[in-house]
Amino acid sequence: MMRGAASGMDKSLDDRVGGDRKVTCFGRSESLPFQTLSPELLVALGAIGRPKTLACDEVLVAAGEQPGIVGFVMDGVLRMEKTLIDGQRQIVGLLVAGDMFGRVFDGAFPFSVEAATECEICSFPKTRFETLLEGSPELERVLLLNQLNELDSAREWLGLLANHRTIDKVAGFLVFLHRRWAHLAETRKQPELGTLIDLPISRLDMAEALGTRTEGISRAFHALQDRKLITIVTPYRFVIHDFDELERMSGLSESESEIDARAAMRAAHTLR
Amino acid sequence: MMRGAASGMDKSLDDRVGGDRKVTCFGRSESLPFQTLSPELLVALGAIGRPKTLACDEVLVAAGEQPGIVGFVMDGVLRMEKTLIDGQRQIVGLLVAGDMFGRVFDGAFPFSVEAATECEICSFPKTRFETLLEGSPELERVLLLNQLNELDSAREWLGLLANHRTIDKVAGFLVFLHRRWAHLAETRKQPELGTLIDLPISRLDMAEALGTRTEGISRAFHALQDRKLITIVTPYRFVIHDFDELERMSGLSESESEIDARAAMRAAHTLR
DNA sequence: CCGCGTCATTGATGATCGTCAATCGGTCGC
DNA sequence: GCGACCGATTGACGATCATCAATGACGCGG
Numbered sequence: 001m002m003r004g005a006a007s008g009m010d011k012s013l014d015d016r017v018g019g020d021r022k023v024t025c026f027g028r029s030e031s032l033p034f035q036t037l038s039p040e041l042l043v044a045l046g047a048i049g050r051p052k053t054l055a056c057d058e059v060l061v062a063a064g065e066q067p068g069i070v071g072f073v074m075d076g077v078l079r080m081e082k083t084l085i086d087g088q089r090q091i092v093g094l095l096v097a098g099d100m101f102g103r104v105f106d107g108a109f110p111f112s113v114e115a116a117t118e119c120e121i122c123s124f125p126k127t128r129f130e131t132l133l134e135g136s137p138e139l140e141r142v143l144l145l146n147q148l149n150e151l152d153s154a155r156e157w158l159g160l161l162a163n164h165r166t167i168d169k170v171a172g173f174l175v176f177l178h179r180r181w182a183h184l185a186e187t188r189k190q191p192e193l194g195t196l197i198d199l200p201i202s203r204l205d206m207a208e209a210l211g212t213r214t215e216g217i218s219r220a221f222h223a224l225q226d227r228k229l230i231t232i233v234t235p236y237r238f239v240i241h242d243f244d245e246l247e248r249m250s251g252l253s254e255s256e257s258e259i260d261a262r263a264a265m266r267a268a269h270t271l272r
Numbered sequence: 273m274m275r276g277a278a279s280g281m282d283k284s285l286d287d288r289v290g291g292d293r294k295v296t297c298f299g300r301s302e303s304l305p306f307q308t309l310s311p312e313l314l315v316a317l318g319a320i321g322r323p324k325t326l327a328c329d330e331v332l333v334a335a336g337e338q339p340g341i342v343g344f345v346m347d348g349v350l351r352m353e354k355t356l357i358d359g360q361r362q363i364v365g366l367l368v369a370g371d372m373f374g375r376v377f378d379g380a381f382p383f384s385v386e387a388a389t390e391c392e393i394c395s396f397p398k399t400r401f402e403t404l405l406e407g408s409p410e411l412e413r414v415l416l417l418n419q420l421n422e423l424d425s426a427r428e429w430l431g432l433l434a435n436h437r438t439i440d441k442v443a444g445f446l447v448f449l450h451r452r453w454a455h456l457a458e459t460r461k462q463p464e465l466g467t468l469i470d471l472p473i474s475r476l477d478m479a480e481a482l483g484t485r486t487e488g489i490s491r492a493f494h495a496l497q498d499r500k501l502i503t504i505v506t507p508y509r510f511v512i513h514d515f516d517e518l519e520r521m522s523g524l525s526e527s528e529s530e531i532d533a534r535a536a537m538r539a540a541h542t543l544r
Numbered sequence: 545c546c547g548c549g550t551c552a553t554t555g556a557t558g559a560t561c562g563t564c565a566a567t568c569g570g571t572c573g574c
Numbered sequence: 575g576c577g578a579c580c581g582a583t584t585g586a587c588g589a590t591c592a593t594c595a596a597t598g599a600c601g602c603g604g
Contacts, residue, residue: 082431084523090434092427105413106420111427137409140416141377147419148378154426155364155383159354161433162362162483164562165590203552211434213592218553235552235599251356436592437560475582485562490583507582546604553598560591568583574576 025049025074025122032098033072033146034139041136048128054078054115061102063112069123070102076119077200080111081208091209093154094201096181100146104130116201153180159252161211169210170220172250174230174240194231194241203235297321297346297394304370305344305418306411313408320400326350326387333374335384341395342374348391349472352383353480363481365425366473368453372418376402388473425452431524433483441482442492444522446502446512466503466513475507 026032026046034045051074054060061067063082073095080093080101092111095101101113104126133139160172178197199206203214210217221238224230229246231239240246298304298318306317323346326332333339335354345367352365352373364383367373373385376398405411432444450469471478475486482489493510496502501518503511512518 080427082427084431085520086523088523090431090523092430103420105417110424137412140409140412144412144416144419145377147416147423148375151419151423151426152382154423154430155352155354158364158426158430158433159356159362161430164483211436214552215554215593216591219591222553248357251358251360251362486582487563487584488561491561494583548602548604549600550602551598551600553596555596556594558591558593560589562589563587564585566583566585569581571578571580573578 025051032074033100033142037138037142041132041139044132045124048124048132049122050124052121052123054119054121056115056118058115058119059112060115060121061109061111061113063110064108066108067102068126070100070104070126070129071121071123072100073097074120074122076121077116078113078119078121079116079201079205079209080113082111089208090211091205093150093157094209096200099150100143102126104133104143116205156252157209160250163250166210166212166216167220167223168249168251169212170206170217171224171229171246172252173206173210174238175243175246175250175252178240178243194239195243196233197238197240199236199238297323297344304346305372305414309410309414313404313411316404317396320404321394321396324393324395326391326393328387328390330387330391331384332387332393333381333383333385335382336380338380339374340398342372342376342398342401343393343395344372345369346392346394348393349388350385350391350393351388351473351477351481352385354383361480362483363477365422365429366481368472371422372415374398376405376415388477428524429481432522435522438482438484438488439492439495440521440523441484442478442489443496443501443518444524445478445482446510447515447518447522447524450512450515466511467515468505469510469512471508471510 026034026042026049034042037045049071054076060078061069075097078095078099078101079091080095081089081091083089094116095113101121102123103109133143156176160169160176163169163172174197177199178195201209203217207214207217221230221232224246225232229240229242231241233239298306298314298321306314309317321343326348332350333341347369350367350371350373351363352367353361353363355361366388367385373393374395375381405415428448432441432448435441435444446469449471450467473481475489479486479489493502493504496518497504501512501514503513505511
């Protein structure tokens with residue numbers, strides 16, 4: 001919290017990639033957005049980045065405010081949401097490890113960002129981050145590609161909400177989670193049984209994400225279980241037996257191979 | 273199974289621009305994304321940009337393909353859509369004058385882009401555009417801000433789809449259109465009567481955009497008329513009498529002043 | 545160990561929507 | 575002008591969901 005970044009780049013030489021100091025935000029996960037940047041940039045970023053732990057339901061950015069920070073998630077799940085006039089909430093996105101939050105070169109953020117679970121994040125003062133950005137097309141490129149990812153995610157989400165029956169929405173949500181987070185620890189493969197998925201959010205969060213109610217979510221899960229497509233281990237843990245059928249129900253058509261191909265393409269460009 | 277907007281609408285949207293065959297794509301509209309770029313860049317862009325006219329329902333980019341072009345819309349409306357496994361289509365975005373399409377530094381585009389009306393676009397060969405981009409942080413900045421806009425749009429769309437009753441979705445859609453396109457010719461203010469809005473798309477397009485059916489859209493419009501909130505002039509032309517109530521129904525909370533403030537903020541940064 | 549609160553689940557019922565079918569209105573080709 | 579056609583509209587009915595209410599499961603503090 002009070003770690004002085006004033007000494008700048010020199011001091012953080014030992015904080016850099018691969019360093020095991022807990023004061024650095026880098027060098028831990030494989031999926032961080034800045035993984036492909038040059039060492040010099042990582043050093044500069046490390047000098048202004050601060051790790052932070054959020055308690056569940058803690059508010060990181062309030063809707064409509066002009067956030068003074070940008071950053072990315074290292075662990076846990078954050079939800080991006082909007083509270084409507086009538087008090088209803090709508091969740092427009094979930095942030096997991098590697099996802100960025102906040103906005104450069106822009107004013108008020110129309111959504112609030114809250115911790116859906118206990119979280120660890122890395123945040124940068126917005127102005128200092130923007131200063132770095134001014135001098136680094138490389139960093140700007142990463143941001144641009146990151147936006148593309150977010151856009152894909154948002155539109156895939158649109159496809160989920162477009163489903164008429166909530167059982168299809170829920171089916172799609174499971175596929176969505178698995179596709180986006182397969183690389184994280186929440187999922188494990190067990191060839192005999194299927195794929196284990198830990199749901200990181202409550203029924204209420206899911207309902208608000210899919211535009212339904214908790215009761216509908218619950219019924220949908222149990223209907224999926226009746227169809228032998230999943231097994232409910234606990235309300236927060238499932239085993240997926242038939243991914244293809246879930247995909248078919250939800251209408252999500254992109255296969256994983258396509259997803260991977262696109263991700264690889266982006267990585268190549270980033271490295272270029 | 274031919275689909276497309278009624279020919280009656282074609283007439284109403286047609287002949288607006290006249291038949292001038294300028295070689296350049298620039299210098300006409302106030303709302304083009306590249307308006308703030310330096311003259312040198314505009315010249316360079318003008319050298320590789322080519323205007324093009326699309327007939328209604330013409331396919332500009334097929335889903336899953338790697339488009340060879342990027343560009344922006346000069347006139348008309350394009351829809352970004354995805355055809356699901358079962359043949360159902362989902363519209364994830366509408367592109368109007370000033371909106372960009374295509375993607376730099378990325379592979380296959382997961383959606384198809386089709387003309388919802390007769391359109392005029394300006395397209396650049398992707399590779400040449402990327403070459404320009406490599407040497408121009410200024411241009412990259414514009415793209416980044418453009419992505420932010422698209423993200424906002426997609427998430428606002430999410431809010432629409434989250435509404436349970438389709439009358440609320442339709443109400444929100446009208447507000448959405450007016451906010452995004454108020455600067456275009458499709459809307460006109462008439463203080464005594466309300467605001468005139470020309471809907472540029474068919475009932476089917478709207479249904480697929482909002483995740484419902486044409487019958488529901490139709491019923492919703494007439495229910496809104498019964499409540500004296502709108503007047504249906506033709507199936508493609510409405511007069512809005514009570515915008516505030518429509519906003520309230522849809523849950524869209526951001527006021528226009530906020531929207532304007534954010535747009536101004538972006539413009540300032542772009543100009544910087 | 546008990547009591548309390550929170551969340552998930554289940555049941556029942558009215559509201560809304562999707563679906564199928566019929567009708568209307570306008571356009572276009574002849 | 576006539577007729578075929580396409581899209582919008584309207585009606586009727588079954589499917590699905592939101593809502594309200596009650597119950598069950600679980601964790602936490604006393």
